[in-house]
Amino acid sequence: MTIAAAGEGRAGAPRRLTLPPLSGWLVAAGVIALGVVAPIAALAWFAAQGSGDLWPHLVDTVLPQAIRDTAxxxxxxGALVIVLGTGTAWLVTAYDFPGRSVLDWALLLPLAIPTYIVAYTYLDVLHPIGPVQTAIRALFAISNPRDLPFPDVRSMWGCILLLSLVLYPYVYLSTRAMFLMQAASLVEVARTLGHGRRRVFFHVALPLARPAIVVGTSLALMEALNDIGASEFLGVRTLTVSIYATWINRSSLPGAAQIALVMLALVISLILIERWARRRQRYAAAAQQARRLVPQRLAGARGLGALAVGFLPVLFGFCVPALHLAHEAYKRVSFAGISPGILEETINTVTMAAVATAVTIALGLVVAYTARIVQRREANVLARLASVGYAIPGTVLAIGLLTPLAAFDNAVDGAMRSLFGISTGLILSGSGVALVYAYVVRFLAIANGGIEAGLSKVPHSLDHAARALGQGRLGTMFGVHLPLVRPALLGAALLVFVDCMKELPATLLLRPLNFETLATHLYAEASRGTYEDGAVAALLIVVFGLVPVILLARMSRGRYAVSLRASSSEVDRPASFRP
Structure with missing residues (x-):
């Protein structure tokens, strides 16, 4: 912090210490950070009110199973996404084989399918009267479905497998970027010294990529912890499902808040464990000094085998669900036409996601730009606080938002009653503002991290040149920085839009009355068991999420491209993912 000394013009006069004026950018970043932290403080306050006799019941009957199933x-x-993500990343980075260029971006396609849609699809595909078991019974001439012993997908192993098939791209993105950034000379020296492919991978490449693997795995675990649809459909009683059931089925918001605090403690524990595990990690070389690894050529049967192995996650994580949804949607439309409500739900979904994306990117730009131009420790602290929302599951965030939103609504209503004698009712809590607020808090870290990663590549000399030419900070941002970080802005916007489209827990709990999105419509149909009625909504979610994912895949194929999601987790998570 700069300290100025002002005297009175004579020798020996006492000096007066004055602090520099508080930057408007710093104030704006502080307001944004306060808005992100407010739900957490409200959650703690609400849980402290107590839930009466319900809490002992929750401790005895609900929490033990919920904590065990969640763990x-x-x-x-975590184990499965590490294997899938790291293995596929090394495959497309270290080896060249037929179809590698297509597989390179196709491995990102499962990002377009939410976890609850994958669970919804495979429940139908693997049902006793579904296509898989029906075909097997026809092949072996089995007439009774009960005579065919088939693993039940409604189980813990089914939930683990299906979630991993969708979430492994988080590890794949960050790890592939790290493999591209590694110094090729290290791998080539290991090969020259006679180490085989397995030893090079396990003793050279894997240790160097450990920070990226941990980052991607942490993100995947956050998404798994946030899931409510897949876990509930598959019969796994996680903490997230318990929060929702306590709130909705038992009508106990304090009890739900208390379980949410337990879940938040679990999230913080994961973050601290992850940071402790990497406390000694250091980078030995900068990415600018690295030379890209030249992949080894695999021809013939080896090349086809590599393509087949690499394509398996894409097949089961994207192709099977997408094709089944397309088939079921076609049958539904052919039989009953398109439901009139689908169009309205599609407009609601796209509109809310677009508005939330615009607000999130704007606020993320303010926070990231403040950290760049305000050379004070407070700016970095505020940037970290503004990014804590991504570590908060949607159900926890929804409960925490109720108190500040209700307090605002009550304050406005009370003021309008006393001044004008009219009641305003619910302004924020009963509108889409609450939902947009939840999206912004949850995904601000993505925007902040992506934009900050882009700004870090802009030399400060351009700032000085613009200021010397008479441009202010705002003019410098619009005239210099925004054109240069446009790819980072676009990438962050794509990620935020996809996440807003897929978000189910916060949408389910905070949407206005009689307001349905594609996600909530699908959840309702799956809960009733009417899978064919939800196929159209599920397919539309996949289609709208697919375009941003393809664009993201194209953007991530640069020479030293680093995943924006990995950048955001490494740069912006408070006390968490930095190596």
């Missing part, structure tokens, strides 16, 4: 789910998903 098993996270462990299984």
């Amino acid at each position: 098993i789910l996270l462990f299984g998903v």
